[in-house]
Amino acid sequence: MRRIVALLLVPVLASACGTPPPDGAQAAAATAAQSAGPQTGAPVSREVRIQEPQEGWAIDVPASWHDERTVIPAMHILRSFEGTGTGLIPQPGGVAVAIQVMYDREGLDLEAFADRFVWVATCRPCREIRERGDLTLAGQSAKLFSVWQSQPQVLQDLEPNLWWLVRSAFAPERIVVIHMVPAASPLRATVEQMVLSLRLFQPTPADLTPTKSRSQVIAEITHTWNVTKAAAKATSWREFEDSFNAHQRATNPTGPGPFHSSVAPDTLVWLVAYTGSGFTPTKGGPPGPGSTGTPATPTPWGWGISVVPARAPFTWTGPGLGGPESSWPTWFDALRDLAP
DSSP, X not given: OOOEEEOOOXXXXXXXOOOOOOOHHHHHHHHHHTOOOOSOOSOOSSEEEEEETTTTEEEEEETTSEEEEETTTTEXXXXXXXXXXXXXXXXXXXXXXXXXXXXXXXXXXXXXXXIIIIOSOOSGGGEEEEEEEEEEETTEEEEEEEEEEOOOHHHHTTOSEEEEEEEOSSSTTEEEEEEEEOTTOTTHHHHHHHHHTOEEOOOOOOOOXXXXXXXXXXXXXXXXXXXXXXXXXXXXXXXXXXXXXXXHHHHOTTSOOOOOOSSOTTOEEXXXXXXXXXXXXXXXXXXXXXXXXXXXXOOOOSEEEEEEESSSOOSOOOOEEEESOOSOOHHHHTSOOOOO
């Protein structure tokens, strides 16, 4: 049985492997210039408090800084300069700080979690941990890392970056990750004071009431296709992810491992399942290296599942799943439906 899966993955920064770390003298000089810094000191002057009740954290930020919130992943990007849309690439002399909650589904320690899910460069020769520090944030044991990673040239001059990780005592699978670019900024001490102001608290429950109706979301997704059967269920991202991964393990045990996206597990989504025709990808992939053949004609899909948000904001989409079989995807039927 063949499955075609398109997943939405949004990394913080793109990475390219291959550039070796700087030589020992250069690395030592960089490390000396980026000492761990104080863990206590005067509070940030003229603060404003940024908080995320549903994620369970708050932090104090200089009033002159600028805050941008992204949806996927759910993240605040704090900039010491005016301007938006630059991601984590600061203006000269400026600094950018990202704060997000990531989810530890495997009970890993903080460094192991960072190694698996936080560092951008996945190949070990492409990164080097310059500093490791232990500190206390919001009453919890936390970790500080200064990490050099191989990046495209536009980002390489911003390496290394600083990272703080702390686990919430109120929701232990949640890890608050704070990412500063670049570590060598003279504003590092200001960022350290911001980090020390972090507060963690019990997250407020997510609202699990869809603001789009079942019929509306089915019509929006399938109106241009020849659909013979369609149904929709409102469920949490966690239940969708767990059900899909269990189905993949049962039907393809030697295939790719489970996926875990940057979507918050309690995000309410609509899963729209359908059979019919007209939703097949229109192009095949390019020939492989050294091939003189033409791209293969894609096998028509007989079923599909689209995952979309059930509550605002509606500016993102989840994965699109499909396969050539004409049979109904039965694992969809086992999902709990949270909509009346």
